[in-house]
Amino acid sequence: MTAPTPTADHVRAHVRAFILHSCLLGAAPEELLDDTPLVSGGIVDSLATVQLVAELEERYGIAIEPHEAGVAFMDTVRDIVALVMGKL
Amino acid sequence: MTAAAAPPGVLAGTPRLTGTPHDLRRFLATLLQLAAAVGVAWLFRIESDRRLVPVLALVLGGFAVHAWLPWRWRPWWFLALSLGAIQIVLHPESILPIALIGGALIALCHLPVPYRARVLLVTVAVGALAVLRLRGGGPAFGLLGSMFMFRLFLYLYDLPHEREQVPLAQRLSYFFLLPSAVFPLFPVVDPTTYRRSWYSADASIIHQEGVTWLFHGMVHILCYRLVYYHWTLGPSSVHDVGALAQFVVSGYLLYLQISGMFHIIVGILCLFGHHVPRSHNRYYLASTFSDLWRRINIYWKDFMLKAVFYPIVLRSRSRGTGTIVAATLAVFLTSWMLHSYQWLWFRGTFPVTWQDGLFWCILGLLVALNSVREQRRPRRRAMAGQRPGMRGALSLTLRTIGLFLAMSVLWSLWTSAGIGEWAALWRLDGPHPWRGSGAVAVALVVAVLVGVAAQRVSGRDWTLGRLSRPVSFARSAATTGAGLAALLILGLVPRIWTPSSRPMMVLAALQETRLSEVDRKRQAAGYYEGLLTFELTNTALWDVGAKRRMPGIATTPIWRFTGDFFDSELVPSMSLAWGDGVLHTNRWGMRDRDYSLAKPPATYRIALVGGSEEMGIGVNDDEVAEAVLEENLNRSPVGEQHFEILNFSLFGHFAIQRWMALDRFAWRFQPDAVFFPGHDVDGEGTVGVLATSLRYGKAVPFPWVRDLLARAHLDSTIPLQLGKRRLAAYSDTLLLWAYRQVVSDCRARGVVPVWIFIPSVYETRRPGLGERDEARLAREAGFVVIDLTGVYAEHSAAELRLTPWDPHPNPLAQRLIADAIERRLREPALARGLGLLDGAAPEPRAPIRSARNTRSTEYR
Numbered sequence: 013m014t015a016p017t018p019t020a021d022h023v024r025a026h027v028r029a030f031i032l033h034s035c036l037l038g039a040a041p042e043e044l045l046d047d048t049p050l051v052s053g054g055i056v057d058s059l060a061t062v063q064l065v066a067e068l069e070e071r072y073g074i075a076i077e078p079h080e081a082g083v084a085f086m087d088t089v090r091d092i093v094a095l096v097m098g099k100l
Numbered sequence: 101m102t103a104a105a106a107p108p109g110v111l112a113g114t115p116r117l118t119g120t121p122h123d124l125r126r127f128l129a130t131l132l133q134l135a136a137a138v139g140v141a142w143l144f145r146i147e148s149d150r151r152l153v154p155v156l157a158l159v160l161g162g163f164a165v166h167a168w169l170p171w172r173w174r175p176w177w178f179l180a181l182s183l184g185a186i187q188i189v190l191h192p193e194s195i196l197p198i199a200l201i202g203g204a205l206i207a208l209c210h211l212p213v214p215y216r217a218r219v220l221l222v223t224v225a226v227g228a229l230a231v232l233r234l235r236g237g238g239p240a241f242g243l244l245g246s247m248f249m250f251r252l253f254l255y256l257y258d259l260p261h262e263r264e265q266v267p268l269a270q271r272l273s274y275f276f277l278l279p280s281a282v283f284p285l286f287p288v289v290d291p292t293t294y295r296r297s298w299y300s301a302d303a304s305i306i307h308q309e310g311v312t313w314l315f316h317g318m319v320h321i322l323c324y325r326l327v328y329y330h331w332t333l334g335p336s337s338v339h340d341v342g343a344l345a346q347f348v349v350s351g352y353l354l355y356l357q358i359s360g361m362f363h364i365i366v367g368i369l370c371l372f373g374h375h376v377p378r379s380h381n382r383y384y385l386a387s388t389f390s391d392l393w394r395r396i397n398i399y400w401k402d403f404m405l406k407a408v409f410y411p412i413v414l415r416s417r418s419r420g421t422g423t424i425v426a427a428t429l430a431v432f433l434t435s436w437m438l439h440s441y442q443w444l445w446f447r448g449t450f451p452v453t454w455q456d457g458l459f460w461c462i463l464g465l466l467v468a469l470n471s472v473r474e475q476r477r478p479r480r481r482a483m484a485g486q487r488p489g490m491r492g493a494l495s496l497t498l499r500t501i502g503l504f505l506a507m508s509v510l511w512s513l514w515t516s517a518g519i520g521e522w523a524a525l526w527r528l529d530g531p532h533p534w535r536g537s538g539a540v541a542v543a544l545v546v547a548v549l550v551g552v553a554a555q556r557v558s559g560r561d562w563t564l565g566r567l568s569r570p571v572s573f574a575r576s577a578a579t580t581g582a583g584l585a586a587l588l589i590l591g592l593v594p595r596i597w598t599p600s601s602r603p604m605m606v607l608a609a610l611q612e613t614r615l616s617e618v619d620r621k622r623q624a625a626g627y628y629e630g631l632l633t634f635e636l637t638n639t640a641l642w643d644v645g646a647k648r649r650m651p652g653i654a655t656t657p658i659w660r661f662t663g664d665f666f667d668s669e670l671v672p673s674m675s676l677a678w679g680d681g682v683l684h685t686n687r688w689g690m691r692d693r694d695y696s697l698a699k700p701p702a703t704y705r706i707a708l709v710g711g712s713e714e715m716g717i718g719v720n721d722d723e724v725a726e727a728v729l730e731e732n733l734n735r736s737p738v739g740e741q742h743f744e745i746l747n748f749s750l751f752g753h754f755a756i757q758r759w760m761a762l763d764r765f766a767w768r769f770q771p772d773a774v775f776f777p778g779h780d781v782d783g784e785g786t787v788g789v790l791a792t793s794l795r796y797g798k799a800v801p802f803p804w805v806r807d808l809l810a811r812a813h814l815d816s817t818i819p820l821q822l823g824k825r826r827l828a829a830y831s832d833t834l835l836l837w838a839y840r841q842v843v844s845d846c847r848a849r850g851v852v853p854v855w856i857f858i859p860s861v862y863e864t865r866r867p868g869l870g871e872r873d874e875a876r877l878a879r880e881a882g883f884v885v886i887d888l889t890g891v892y893a894e895h896s897a898a899e900l901r902l903t904p905w906d907p908h909p910n911p912l913a914q915r916l917i918a919d920a921i922e923r924r925l926r927e928p929a930l931a932r933g934l935g936l937l938d939g940a941a942p943e944p945r946a947p948i949r950s951a952r953n954t955r956s957t958e959y960r
Contacts (some may be wrong), residue, residue, distance in 0.1 A: 052377030
């Protein structure tokens with residue numbers, strides 16, 4: 013029996029929780045929008061990106077390529093969700 | 101009325117397209133601000149030598165059309181505008197090679213062969229082009245390099261991972277990017293980011309952001325000019341703590357020009373829908389080295405993360421501290437090499453210097469240490485709306501000031517002429533080395549108070565990564581519009597009222613694109629020092645090299661080095677097409693027409709011994725002031741005699757060498773008068789010649805000068821800038837000594853010594869400042885003095901100089917000089933003094949208090 017495929021909402025909640033906990037300690041959750049610029053806005057830096065990539069790879073059993081770990085594919089929560097969902 | 105909305109599925113390459121129809125009012129508001137921005141750029145001549153103003157005019161018209169085009173046509177329209185910008189900036193003949201070579205490189209990326217083969221082919225092609233560039237390829241290579249030499253590899257890197265169909269126009273416009281034509285220092289933009297950011301938010305908001313970035317960019321450039329024109333110092337002026345602080349801090353502040361350019365670039369891209377990330381985000385407010393790295397050139401940072409950092413870290417089994425440190429160091433080492441690679445395309449050399457290596461290694465190490473610290477203690481950010489406490493505000497302020505000062509010092513190392521020169525900067529051996537300490541302390545205290553107060557009053561700090569509210573169009577348009585209106589008013593003021601007061605002159609100077617006084621003098625003195633190899637980046641002089649259209653004369657066959665203190669001379673009987681003019685030498689090695697050795701009967705001969713201005717750098721043979729003056733005097737003679745003016749002027753020669761030129765060349769032509777031009781850089785230039793000769797082990801053939809060098813504790817082990825600093829205190833003494841040698845030699849031969857002051861083209865007025873020091877020295881030495889101050893009074897510097905970065909007199913300025921000398925020679929008193937009227941002998945002069953007896957016999 014295999015685990016059910018996570019939904020976009022599930023991934024979204026997970027990504028938001030990671031960012032709020034690791035990069036925006038103390039911020040009100042409702043302030044983090046789906047299109048808040050994370051990398052280009054200086055919220056998620058390279059170290060946080062590495063941690064986030066590790067988290068996503070481990071949680072969802074996916075592989076995120078080096079060219080995907082940056083502003084082009086991970087600049088917003090929406091981008092990250094799309095990236096993960098595209099690999100599931 | 102609305103602009104066209106994106107029909108679904110039209111642009112498969114831009115899946116995040118969320119551009120929405122915008123109303124006419126928003127469009128007109130943006131258009132109006134953009135027109136104001138063009139007006140500001142025109143009034144302040146923002147990057148005018150890069151032809152930004154006509155390109156912005158193109159952007160204005162292009163934007164007005166682009167915003168209403170159907171989506172599918174917009175990329176093609178942007179591509180057409182980009183090619184139009186290249187047409188504006190480059191000579192037409194450069195465009196076809198760029199288009200053909202660029203097109204071929206893109207085609208190589210898409211050849212139907214395996215991916216590795218394509219990478220190899222592109223690498224070979226780029227290598228071949230690099231060899232051509234190293235062998236002296238023209239300026240088009242700079243633009244070609246800017247457009248292709250980084251983007252091509254990023255493009256190839258992303259090519260196998262493309263998941264969507266990319267329109268051809270977007271592929272092409274990624275390379276032929278509109279702002280690249282004006283700003284070649286913007287080589288790196290990520291192709292995926294470029295495509296995916298296209299209308300990734302509301303169109304009117306993106307367009308408004310574009311105008312806002314244009315405005316910010318212009319403010320940065322104006323601030324840069326304020327610092328550059330009024331606050332920079334040359335290293336030879338650093339004698340005390342105050343000057344040292346000013347030198348170091350002002351050098352780092354000059355980076356404002358680069359950040360201004362980046363803002364303008366991002367602004368232009370936003371106006372055409374490319375919502376690329378913000379760069380140079382308040383980088384002077386960074387509080388750690390990592391913070392600075394995240395704020396400053398984020399395009400470069402993202403490039404390095406993508407190409408170096410993530411591949412190392414994510415492909416590593418261990419993603420621990422060691423891997424992070426190794427990857428970070430690899431990023432900075434790669435940055436070092438790639439910066440040299442960038443210079444290869446701009447300047448045709450691949451500089452590998454200790455300064456570069458140290459700068460990148462130190463910065464890399466500091467960022468790595470910061471990263472390790474942050475890995476263990478993640479950054480905490482203040483909650484939105486949380487007012488910083490006093491302790492937190494003070495801590496952030498101190499860290500910010502500390503980082504700013506540390507970066508200023510590191511920057512001064514990077515931009516120094518050498519490690520020894522940089523170390524010498526800190527040896528303050530002036531008579532009052534601690535002078536300025538009080539002012540520095542006060543400035544630091546004020547900075548701390550302002551930093552704390554700004555946080556407490558505004559209720560927020562300046563840490564990066566805050567959650568911000570969505571951009572409000574109305575608020576952004578109002579603030580940007582008001583700012584642009586203020587700049588327009590400031591730009592108009594000096595055009596309506598003639599600048600007379602100091603603030604008005606500062607405001608007028610903001611509208612100029614030129615070298616600062618410090619750089620102008622360094623440039624003049626630097627001809628001898630070889631500084632125009634453009635290794636210096638602390639000033640705008642590096643830019644001179646990038647813009648220079650002609651090779652340095654010292655690299656051409658018409659120039660040869662003598663191997664002694666005299667240094668160099670022209671090769672006889674040669675011809676050189678140089679810049680826009682032609683330079684001929686006669687059989688005697690003068691830049692002049694031919695003359696017989698024996699003076700013809702009834703001829704008045706003048707020997708002119710000057711420097712680059714008198715030699716006529718950048719103008720044709722018949723446009724040099726000497727040639728114009730000779731022709732005018734013979735057309736309407738003073739007295740009964742024919743005139744011959746023999747031009748012995750030599751590029752990069754100052755007072756002592758000009759005096760030597762009399763002995764080497766002039767006396768055998770039996771001149772009746774010697775014209776010895778004076779400039780405001782003569783003291784600095786003479787000091788530079790001596791310091792450089794000493795540094796490079798050339799024997800100084802004059803005992804009196806050698807004694808002076810010994811008194812100044814100078815020998816060949818002293819770094820160049822330190823030597824210049826020490827010698828600066830003797831510049832008047834040296835000038836007077838050289839002047840006296842000239843006068844003494846003239847007297848011994850019955851020749852009239854005439855000193856002619858020729859002002860800089862920037863000195864169009866000199867109200868109420870009295871006699872200049874150089875004229876006083878010349879008079880004291882016994883010269884007949886002709887002061888041409890005010891010769892340019894009816895003209896602006898822009899009308900008189902060769903180019904914005906080359907202040908040598910252009911043909912108009914040369915003619916004004918010739919006319920002014922002619923007028924003076926026709927004054928009866930002066931004409932009699934020179935023996936031009938009625939065969940009168942030169943006026944007797946007082947005996948010279950000469951240092952002649954101290955002159956070396958070694959040289960004779």
